[in-house]
Amino acid sequence: MPFPIEFKECPICHSEVTICRLACADEPSIPKDAYVSLEKVFTPFQQPTQMLAPVMKGILCHFDVCGKCGHRYCVRAEKVSLPVTVQQTSGNPIRFDPKSHRRL
Numbered sequence: 737m738p739f740p741i742e743f744k745e746c747p748i749c750h751s752e753v754t755i756c757r758l759a760c761a762d763e764p765s766i767p768k769d770a771y772v773s774l775e776k777v778f779t780p781f782q783q784p785t786q787m788l789a790p791v792m793k794g795i796l797c798h799f800d801v802c803g804k805c806g807h808r809y810c811v812r813a814e815k816v817s818l819p820v821t822v823q824q825t826s827g828n829p830i831r832f833d834p835k836s837h838r839r840l
């Protein structure tokens with residue numbers, strides 16, 4: 737089965753309506769062809785010790801809740817490569833604003 741794998745209907749009641757699609761249907765800030773889902777779970781292929789690569793490959797699973805019966809199910813699974821942004825842990829001076837820490 738080629739990725740992305742989509743489950744277009746609820747496995748319980750076979751409705752295609754999901755809570756997120758329902759909520760986003762009339763939302764002008766979301767493009768019409770954008771894939772929307774309530775939850776996204778990313779599972780990397782790489783071991784945590786090998787995550788020094790500029791991209792992290794893995795599986796992104798989208799979960800949503802059926803708009804008819806309320807069943808939560810996986811609506812889509814896709815392979816993705818996410819750019820890894822390395823957090824700088826040193827070199828940034830810690831700014832301290834005495835006004836915001838003043839006791840009232």
Ligand SMILES: [Zn+2]
Binds near residue numbers: 748750751804806807
């Ligand atoms: Zn359902």
